[in-house]
Amino acid sequence: MTDTIFALSSGAPPAAIAVVRISGPAAADALRHLAGRPTPERRAVAATLRDGAGSVLDRALVLWLPGPNTATGEDTVELHLHGGRAVVAAVSSALEA
DSSP states (O other), rough: OOOOOEEOSSSOSSEEEEEEEEOOOOTTHHHHHHSSOOOBTTTOOOEEOOTTTTOEEEEEEEEOOOSSSSSSSEEEEEEEEEEOOOHHHHHHHHHHO
């Protein structure tokens, strides 16, 4: 598969926490775009997520899970966000760009 996809993998907002998963060959690039820096493999780290204009979207826990040792075999990123509708929508919009 050559596509990189993302989706909300937790319950619908509003919620305490929203988990967005990114999967595919550009998952690491998406994480660097949002977090502005690489993150260690398989370790939850706090990161400030920003959109392309540099506006803060959220302070989140992020996990970088390189393939092939993931459930899908692909590179995967998990974003553990605050679960408000506005945060989830803003992060989704940033990923679509």
